[in-house]
Amino acid sequence: MVEEEERWCVVTGGRGFAARHLVEMLIRSGKWSVRIADLGPTIKLDPNEEDSDLGHALRSGRALYVSADLRNKAQVVQAFKGAQAVFHMAAPDSSINNYQLHHSVNVEGTKNVIDACIEYKVKRLIYTSSPGVVFDGIHGIYNGDESMPYPNKYNDSYSQTKAEAEALVIKANGTNGLLTCCIRPSSIFGPGDKLMVPSLISAARAGKSKFIIGDGNNLYDFTYVENVAHAHICAEQVLASDGDSAKKAAGQAYLITNMEPKKFWEFMSLILEGLGYERPRIKIPASFMMPIVHIVELTYRLLAPYGMPVPQLTPSRIRLLSSNRTFNCSKAKERLGYTPIVSLKEGLKRTIESYSYLRADQHTKRSVGADRQSKASIYLGSGKVADTLLWKDTKQTLTTLSVLISVYHHFFTSGYTMITAISKLLLMATLFLFIHSILPAQIFGYKLEKIPASSFKFSEEKMHRVALSMGFTYNSTVGVLKSLCQGKDWPLFFKVVISLLIVNLLMRMSLHSIFLIGLPFAFISFYAYDKREEQIDGLVLEVFSFALKLKAEIAGKFLTSKQSSAMH
Structure with a gap:
């Protein structure tokens, strides 16, 4: 019994979605003491975890939490000391297409994991990879297996760096007695998911879940989260068997699914309907x-350092939503002994029950709850820009308007040259700041808010983010130029041409026209949308639906006439 207690394993990213289920399953098995490694300085249990197996294990010492950043080799080495097996599940948010972040964690972090395993003679390393490592973002996958090669070009930086890390793990197999393998779970879902279901419900509440991207017939393989945890345990047990089966299983990658392919949009519809929302019905071509x-995405790259939220729809996500993605699990079944322990139907039932608090009838309507954030505010970044354009802060809005009117007067109506106008504005600003600084704190009982010197400084952190954003934009631009030079990516060529034509059109407009038309339009249109959101959304939806139906009718008539001509 004492020997069992001393069998330690490590789960990196142990507070992540799938990792939590794996930790619980390892503890329930009674065969492991579990070291949970994650970024947080301490572990914070959710209310439902206090009396769970995890809560009891932490109090008894059968589970320990270790704060470790994979990018810090010293922290990784310390976390792995005395472990027999490592389940490497840590990864950054896949929805953020940030190459620097993904490379530093997925690639450099995995190198540190491998080095730590070798240094402390860890016997088994199971890495959580992704089916995205064999997806090029263009061609769908139907019943794909592990023989599929890595593509030459990736859909996003997350998949690219996952593939690099997977190759490192496979190459490390056999080094200093270390046995490795990679698990590729497809589209994980289940209780505790903070990405797929919450995003889906957020879209439903914003009126965006009515649409189907593509024709709606693309098949997908989903995997219930407990099956993912089960696959990791199957892999570790086989590698620990020390026989021919272990040698055969080691150094390989394995696709993991529920073995029940389903239409992607039907699966999403079942979740929406289960929580009381309407299923999507309007089909939008992916090419549109x-x-x-x-x-x-281009706008986000430019404005991300200034607080713009991550867009829900990106080019990579559009391709994922409209492509086939099904996989064959025969290899995992044969070599790891993996079969799903929870069916797709049961998994959906448990998932829907776990999100009862997101049900439509639990959602306070905007007319009742005034604290609900409008879509206009979300689109504008929910910060000072939103407060200004939506008149949330009247003082701030009037001040901004006054400054803009002054700028318009000095730059566009006075007849001054650019240099004269700028020097005059700087002179006025200098005079204002000087007088403002020497005024008393109160005048006739009214408190004057002093402008702190820090308002004119960029923090080191913000400058770092801006520099990273500029570097990422430059690298992306170079990547586009390289693709154009190869002369094979026609869709990219047309996108670049269209983008340049739009820029050309905007540049032909005078600054006077942009200022005189654009600013009033921004203040009026966003304010009007904020106040009449539901009516405008309904009108846009009706117009869009009519346009799609008209397009379908015209296409049908054209096809019919073409067939008739061919018969004659």
Whole structure:
């Protein structure tokens, strides 16, 4: 019994979605003491975890929490000391297409994990990879297996760096007695998910879940989260068997699914209906959405350092939502002994029950709850820009308008040259700041808010973010130029041409026109949308639905006439 207690394993990213289920399953098995490694300085249990197996294990010492950043090798080495097995599940948010972040964690962090395993003679390393490592973002996958090669070009930086890390783990197999393998779980879902279901419900509440991207017939393989945890344990047990089965299983990658392919949009509809929302019905061609999301992604790259939220739809996500992605698990079944322990139907039932608090009938309508954030505010970044354009802070809005009117007067109507106008504005600003600084704190009982010197400084952190954003934009631009030089990516060529034509059109407009038309339009249109959100959304939806139906009718008539001509 004492020997069992001393069998330690480590779960990196142990507070993540799938990792939590694995930790619970390892503790329930009674065979392991579990070291949970994650970024937080301490572990904070959710209310439902206090009386769970995890809560009891932490209090009894059968589970320990270790704060470790994978990018810090010293912390990783310390976390792995005395462990027999490591389940490497840590990864950054896949929805953020940030190459620097993904490379530093997925690649450099995995190198540190491998080095720590070798240094402390860890016997088994099971790495959580992704089916995205064999997806090129263009061609769908139907019943794909592990023989599929890595593509030459990836859909996003997350998949690219996951593939690099997977290759490192497989290459490390056999080094100093270390046995490794990689698990590729497809589209994980289940209780505790903080990405898929919450995003889906957020879209439903914003009126965006009515749409189907593509024709709606693309098949997907989903995997219930407990099956993912079960697959990791199957892999560790086989590697620990020390026989021919261990040698055969080691140094390999394994696709893991529920073995029940289903139409992607049908699966999403079942979740929406289960929580009381309408299922999506309006189909939008992926080709129609791609130019829009490319512009949104470019805008995000430029404005992310200034607080713009991560867009929900990106080019990579549009491709994922409209492509086939099904996989064959025969290899995992044969070599790891993996079969799902929870069916897709039961998994959906448990998932829907766990999100009862997100049900439509639990959602306070905007007319009742005034604290609900409007879509206009969300689109504007929910910060000072939103408060200004939506008149949330009247004082701030009037001050901004006064400054803009002054700028317009000095730059566009006075006839001054650019240098004269700028020097005059700087002179006025200097005079204002000087007088403002020497005024008393109160005048006739009214308190004057002093402008702190820190308002004119950029923090080191913000400068770092801006520099990273500029570097990422430059690297992305170079990548586009390289692709254009190869002369094979026609869709990219047309996107670049269209983008340049739009920029050319905007540059032909005078600054006077942009200032005189654009600013009033921004203040009026966003304010009007904020006040009449539901009516405007309904009108746009009706117009869009009519346009799609008209397009379908015209296409049908054209096809019919073409067939008739061919018969004659």
